[in-house]
Amino acid sequence: MLPVQAACALLSLAPLLVLGVPPIGTQPEQVHLSYPGVSGFMIVTWTTFNETESKVEYGILGGRVFDMTAKGYATLFLDSGEEKREMYIHRVTLTGLKPAAAYVYHCGSDEGWSDVFFFIALNDSTSFSPKFALYGDLGNENPQSLARLQKETQLGMYDVVLHIGDFAYDMHEDNARIGDEFMRQIQPIAAYVPYMTCPGNHEAEYNFSNYRNRFSMPGQTESLWYSWNLGSAHIISLSTEVYFYLEFGLKLLFKQYKWLQQDLEEANKPENRAVRPWIITMGHRPMYCSDDDQDDCTKFDSFVRLGRNDTKPPAPGLEDLFYRYGVDLELWAHEHTYERLWPVYGDKVYNGSKEQPYVNPKAPVHIVTGSAGCRERTDRFNPNPKEWSAFRSTDYGYTRMQIVNTTHIYLEQVSDDQYGKVIDSIWVVKEKHGFSAWV
Template sequence: MQDSKTSLGLRKLIPEEKAKMLSVGVFLFLSYSTAPVVLGVPPIKIQPEQVHLSYPGVYGSMMVTWTTFDEADSMVEYGLLGGKLFEMMAKGSSTIFVDGGSEKRKLFIHRVTLSALRPGFTYVYHCGSGAGWSDIFYFTALNESSDWSPRFALFGDMGNENPQSLARLQKETQVGMYDVILHIGDFAYDMDEDNARIGDEFMRQVESIAAYVPYMTCPGNHENSYNFSNYRYRFSMPGDTEGLWYSWNVGPAHLISFSTEVYFYTDYGLDLIVKQYEWLKKDLEESNKPENRKSRPWIITMGHRPMYCSNNDHDDCTKFESLVRKGLENLFYLNGVDLELWAHEHTYERLWPVYGFMVYNGSREEPYVNPKAPVHIITGSAGCREKHDGFIPDPRDWSAFRNSDYGYTRMQVFNSTHLYLEQVSDDQNGKVIDSMWLVKEQHGVVAWV
């Protein structure tokens, strides 16, 4: 048998060919191996499934998370694409998750951190143990310098039933269009339903995205059951708050994920409002230190429920006394947050730069060039069983564009001054229905002057 590197020649592949050639390569590897291959019925309860990636916030690392339904070891075998298959191995651990439903179903959530990865290089991996292995996947280790241009897909409110945008996202992810996925709350509808079986089904569905790029999340209102336990156990975000709030750096951006739900599910602890606020304040102060803002000038937040919206459903964002706006708008404004990403409303809405219900465009001709307030984007139309939300007939003064098609948003942070956003309509076969450049020659609160 020839060495796999020379026989497959995978190093020269363009991203669109990776998925196709990877499956061919695995076939060849198995077909020409001198060792016999025995195909049998997989050991279901210890067979890995629901594989997904996340970035732990540590240089040169990637977290692999998966589920089994019985106890098993936690191992990832991996190697550089085009090199020897599975020449490296990392071990981790598992956590027992007992769902709060009547059956008290038990899941084993496995986590393994891969370290010392080479930024920008593609790795092939599978996860599991000697008792059962997952399918083979691949990912590209994040380039962690501040002078590259990361590409994102972002959306919220995608369910197990009617996830209309999923197929397009699957293909675009696998051909290498994105470096990171941002899921801005509301998963599965709902992960706890049918004793968490809906959560299992949803995680199987998004494996075709989340096993290839970091799948970064924040909690939404549909995760609230049993104190957000399905969300807290199933996802592996940076920090020590079980993904409720955290931050991380990618390219020239500092991203902050937080929970809007602390303002609404106060039975789980009023102290969470204070704890999150104090954490946000400290994180924003740190990211605004001159040396940090110079290397990561963009500060981007993501939280589920918007501060503003022009929908007609009487949600928090339709009210002048919005809890989220009252709780966080001043903090974000006074710390020079550039862009605020939201979901919850099953629509897309782009706002003019806004603060305190007032529009602060950069100029009449170029509203998003050196704006004088943060820009808000609402992207909650990926698809779920609750269908679309409606709009009030007349948009507010701060509403620049709105649309109720199923779809999702693409974002690229090009450099320290230019950021691009566009909205994709799945109803219109992937047509870009809205786009904007956000241009800032200055960042921080001085940009508002």
């Protein structure tokens, strides 16, 4: 037996015995899925800190493990912080997936593989009734709802997650290390279901570069705006930030508006609206809110809703556009609270009826869900809200949604403060969709 002193001496040399090998930068991390908007496809995105191959090995659950391989590509992302940290963002598109089939996969290369994950390929049937978790403003610090969302996702409670802006607080901080850590934190959610996003104000640093590089949404707009179909819904994700960060180009605002107009026109073609009658939008900053935070839609009317007159040419808002094309449901975040509105347009309530306000409503329904948890804590409410405010909560939590069929959508709010209790719920029922539904 070695004397104690000799054993201690050997232990002190242990770091030298590995010949000073640096941490392995080829190990995949921050794995997340996204739906490219095409049936039978799924995108797997991950990060390494050295350049490696981009491969996904996958197979049908219960079949031969990893009997299929897909290859993709890596993009060098150079963070704009002082250290100019480099990372490689890998993207691989899986094709030919069988709708509603369960798959197992891992990603990486022969220089390092991720853990094994599973997902269910999205069902492309228009009669599919998808279930969503949706929220905004989830941070790296004080992410109170995160553990519950991780567990519920792995229990199979959700088909898709919608993160409606504001990630990590903030992804660029500490030379983007906060972004890395946040992406690791959401991996237990995002590696199992498509994690669909839109940008918020906390992503603005370096012209939204961390957001644009880390996520892989449909379309060719670096994930800033896009649309996709699921079940009986056409879902539109947009950037409200084009109304606020004009230093990055007023052209973006008008480009998005034109795209929205064209996308809504296409979605409203009779043959399209017949099979996907629901039109749902998600954007970070709400058109309406009653928080007492001296921010937009509390201190001044929402630019997103009414546009801006201080630009040349004046920038059009989105409320009239969405109303004209019969948008049914509008999902927002930014305010660190939960607020459900009565059907509203032009600052006025248009309930379906006094007894059943959400049955055949005469205006879009708005939900604000920005209380998932972040270092800025929750907001306070104005004690005297306008008549369109139907239900408010300052509890930490998130929203669940199910598109049940062509006439019914169910929404409920989960309070994490109250151990997962459902504190609010509504059914939105529409027998007719489109602009004519308002009349």
